[in-house]
Amino acid sequence: MSQSVSIAAPRLKKPSWKDPRLLIGVLMVLGSISGVIALVGSADRTTQVYSAREDIAVGQVVTDSDLSIVKVRLDDVEPSYVTVEHGLAVGKVALQRVAKNQLVPQESLGSPDALDRKPVAVTLEEELPAQAIPGARVDVWIAMPGSSSAFEEPQLLLPSAEIAGMTTGSTTLGSAKTTVVMVLVADEQMPKLLGAQANKAKVSVVWNPAGSVR
Incomplete structure (x- = not known):
């Protein structure tokens, strides 16, 4: 007569809050959530x-x-x-x-009243290089009228002056193109430039690639 043998399966125990493995798992989940929140918060800090x-x-x-x-x-x-x-x-x-x-x-x-440089218009008949744009630096030279029809030797009046703006146009008869360069001039240099223009001096503007930034 055969005898049947039954093996009792081990009964699963209900997890307890005191189980250290459960506590570690909860802490890991909370830590992961906190890290994601911190990452999102830092990325949006604009x-x-x-x-x-x-x-x-x-x-x-x-x-x-x-x-x-x-x-x-x-x-x-x-x-x-x-x-x-x-x-x-x-x-x-x-x-x-x-x-x-x-x-x-x-x-x-x-x-x-805090402006210590003001734009002054200088009209040129010669073309400037393409690099001479607003923000670039130029040297402003003047040649005063001589006793005859010739001009005196040019002198450097404004080294490394900044270009504030530029416009192009033409002469009254339209025979030649002109460029009006707005040059920023410091207050102490203003009388020299305005005086030269008033005395019909020849004013030339030369692009200065090595000009220092003010």
Whole structure:
């Protein structure tokens, strides 16, 4: 007579909160969630700041219409730029040129009486090299009229002056092209240039590739 033998399967125990393996698993899950939250939070830590919609010239009154709003991550250098949160003060002018799409530095804006360089128009009949664009540096030379029809030897009047802007046109009869270069001139140099122009001096502008940035 055969005898059947039954083997009792081990009964699964209900996990207990005191089980260290369960506690370790819970801590690992919480740690993973916290890491994801911290990562997402750091990736979204951006600031709304102003950038130049077009080139902003020195002396130009800056308004909201001249600016665009961009979101960037600045971290420690945030106080150096004009943010949307702090807004744009009314009546501020550009103390230094801000190129198109460039973020607007705080130091680039100020009151009109803080301007120590002002644009002066110099009309040229000769062409300038393609590198002579707003923001580039040029040397301004003058040659005073002599006793005869000839001019005196040219002298360097403004070394490494910055170009604020340029326009092209033609003479009254349309026979020759002219270029009007707006050169930024410091207050102490202003009388020399204006005096030379008033005395019909020959004014020449030469691109200075090695000009130092002011």
